[in-house]
Amino acid sequence: MAETESSTRSQLKPFDQEAQPKGDSKQGGWITLPFIAGSMLAMGLAINGTTTNLQIYLIKEYNVESIDAAQIANIVRGSLNLVPVAGAILSDSYFGCFPVILAGAAINVLSFVLFTLSAALPSLRPPHCPSPSAACHHGTPGQLAVLYCAVFLLAIGTGGTRFTMATMGADQFSSSTDQDTFFNWYFVFLYASFVLGHTAIVYIQDGVSWALGFGVCLAATAFSFVMLLMGARYYRMPAPKGGPYSELARVVVASLRKGLINEGAPGHAQYYVGDDAVADSASDRAPSKRLRFLNRAALITASENSVETSGLRRASGWRLSRVQQVEDLKSLLAVFPLWSSGIVVAMSIGVMIGMNILQALAMDRFIGHRFKIPAGSIGVCSLLAFIAITPVLDRVVFPLWCRIAGMPPSALQRVGIGYVLNIAGMVVAALVERRRLSIVHVLHGANEGAGWVTPMSVMWLIIPLGTIGIGEALHLPGNMAFYYLEFPKTLRSLATAMAPLHIAMGFYLSTAFIDVVRRVTAWLPGNINQGRLDNVYWTLAVAVTINFGYFLLCASRYKYQNQSTTMAM
Template identity: 30%
Template sequence: MYKKFMAETHNYKNGETLVVEDDIYTKDGTVDLHNNPVVKKNTGSWKACRFILGNEFCERLAYYGMSSNLVNYFEQRLNQGTTAASNNVTNWGGTCYITPLLGAFIADAYLGRYWTIATFSSIYVLGMTWLTMTVTIKGLKPTCNGDSCNPTLTESAVFYLALYIIALGTGGIKPCVSSFGADQFDENDKLEKKRKNSFFNWFYLSINVGALLAGSVLVWLQTHKGYGWGFGVPAVAMAIAVVSFFSGTRLYRHQKPGGSPLTRIFQVIVASFRKYQVKVPADKSSLYENADEESVIQGSRKLDHTQEFGFLDKAAVVTEMDNIKDNPNPWRLCTVTQVEELKSIIRILPIWATGIMFATVYSQMSTMFVLQGNKMDASMGPHFEIPSATLSIFDTIAVIFWVPIYDRIIVPVARRYTGHDRGFTHLQRMGIGLVISIFSMLSAGTLELVRLRMVKRNNYYDAKHMPLSIFWQVPQYFFVGAAEVFTFIGQLEFFYDQAPDAMRSMCSALSLTTNALGSYVSSLLVTIVTDITTRNGRLGWLPDNLNRGHLDYYYWLLGILSLLNFAVYLWIARWYTYKKAMGTVRG
């Protein structure tokens, strides 16, 4: 255990001396960049987080500024149809949420969160720079004659390569930044712990402020000034994000990497099967655990034994073959804490799975909502049209509106009735968001039903736009934004709080994979729906000309699937057991 030094201050009142002791150093095992204990008053908390939030704001500005109008770039510049463009966007977006598994593993096992963010940010800047070159340099950008573009195979390949370099760069940032920010608050300090409860709300707010500027200013630049400006400004924003991150280096607190989490997981599995014939004793205190207050896993507290998944307890049963006086073979004997790490992951997985359907609904904003808006009246006065992709700002505005209300009003009110320090438990908060997401699909489906009836009534089948204001889409975006405040931020808190201490980046990455799988599920649903509904020569629900399709049926399908998903979530949430940590962190 690293040393803790105590400071004494003296206050004089009525001739009496009051001695107040307070720790100079943090109690959660955090260190500075040189592995020295960090002074609490000089580091961490909001003074460090302002640089992390600045980094996240600029990174999200870059990401959303580049991706918000991407579906239109695929259609207009790469000459792709509705289904192909939608699937390419969702597949790329899905990859951006799969690569965090790699970045998180590197952070938890070897580099730590700081150096992982620093390394992958550099890759990110490289990808953004390359992407800008593919839309500005002759020979790399497609040749267009008016609205008709004919990209070569090489031009398309270079563009895809730049996109997927960006996807790799996001892999080291997404799973680490929120966890790194939360690391700046000492869980053993009541005041800092309370501040951390608010951190995730304001972290998500910074994401959406960046998205707001991206969905308005940068989409306008792409539409009216060209994709060179539209992609070049995000590249500059990403460079600023890197500068912001490094500017706070001297203030940061660092959790030491605890070694490969996957190795520890497999050790428990192997040890359990090796001892499948061993009987677990009734007295669970006889299971193997080191005698010290600290866990043997660096950067982790001990975990208390839980009753579920009793088979895994066999890995911690001491037998005659185990030499516990010396260092025991971890592939034969594991500590209770190591076993409980795996149990925590298993308990999290069903909750994780229910987030996939929510992410599927969320992904519609960058695909079907945009394509639906393309067929509506986007004029704002006689001389200005709002790009359909810009409507995503209303999702962002909803988040910006609800985050302060949730943090400052809803939580204190809910706390009076529930007695919970967060107002709602993590699971309650996520469940509320799942319900709100159903209303977003009902809203989108109702609007499309009204739009198609207008098409039929006025014979607008071949009209490029129709006299129905695009602003009728605002409610569906607003519902998605409100749902995010509950479900996505709830997920950030849940996966950080319920993750084993030395697996927090991995669990944050795991939560992000719901976005990836949601994008893939969306692509799969589009493919399946298109295949089934176009049989026997029919146009199907999702033809290139949506005026002749039934996008409303697709929204109803997503609404029904979301309702079924919520029912499953309720059953899983009742079964879930929260983890119990004890002891101190091994520094």
């Protein structure tokens, strides 16, 4: 796993205006950060507070069984990370980032109108049931329609905002150093909003009033919409490049149509460069040798060569692609093996998020004699670890690394270290759960279900969650910087959506994983005190360890597209 980046590792810097994009001193640069950050904070606390507490909302207000609620919540989390891909496509191809973000923010406001109504009007919820069971009434089709419509709109709105905003923020800067710095700040503000959502919003919803909690979320999303509008005159808004995805599809079609054509002897084949220009296979403008099958898309055949040179432009399209289009598709395909290694990591985190809430419900959550930590807030530990460690990494660890190694850690090196910490987090989670179950068995013997709350402090969960959070501070920004650097410029919105895409796949896979575990083992019964959740964590530890080996193999074989990077492994 290795590379050397020409630009030095960026430091978290003050919000100044020294890094204005060249060519326009009035637009772009750090002056845009307060508007972007303010919008992110408000929108993030509303969205994350709601999705974090959705599992508890389903259990307490809709009488859904605990494991089923965890499954539903993971599907929703996966959807919220999958839809941004559609937002990226719309941004890259048709509208640009800002209109997509603004539309997403408006849809989020409408979503929280429905959430607030579902909590405020008793007719939109089933009758309250103290302990969810088969005897409890579940939601009617009409009640569930309102809830799922709110969730659907939330996913659509999040798809247009959360990670498209990362692309718009990076577009405000011309230098890769400032872009890398922005990504660090982006995750700091994003995770700060997550902390507020996990704590303040969850506490209001669970401890005061669900209607008030959703009302606060509604006000926050409205504020986010206003902040976006206030900063509009400062934003740098590059025009969309057209339809890059259709161009990539044309490369595939053209290469398949010419699949049986021989490229000929070296130096004799000619390739279409664009603007009626051609290059032979010996030229430095010819397509690269990797994934050579795709080179046929730019190959000028005898029939195409028989027309006048100006006819090449007319022949281009679904039969003839430009060399740059071929190389863009190659760079996209080359990243996918490394991207896929993040799916298993995201799966393990998805399982832990759902199970940690159930663990918290079965543990002592009191601090002192009066304050009781909401179960949905326990995940804040990983977010706080992320926020706390990021400045330490940028100001202490990475400069020290550079002083010792002579170069800053590469994006993939950061990702690899983050994956190692993910493995450690799964191991620690298994050990903590083993201790919790041992206390249950000592106190209750064979009748483990007799006591739902274990006299073991919920603070024990800080250790695995903190470890996972530190790992995320390395592999999430590292992945996003890697994709943004390696993807074609026309696909920058897709580049920032790649990280949430493997998170989405991971959450969906976590749902399938839990379902398989429930079918083939007795590890996850309705009452986790009667199960073996520690074995689930051990299984995940093995899976992410194997996945890390796969990541090392992919990283060692990867050849960088960006000319400012070289292999160093």
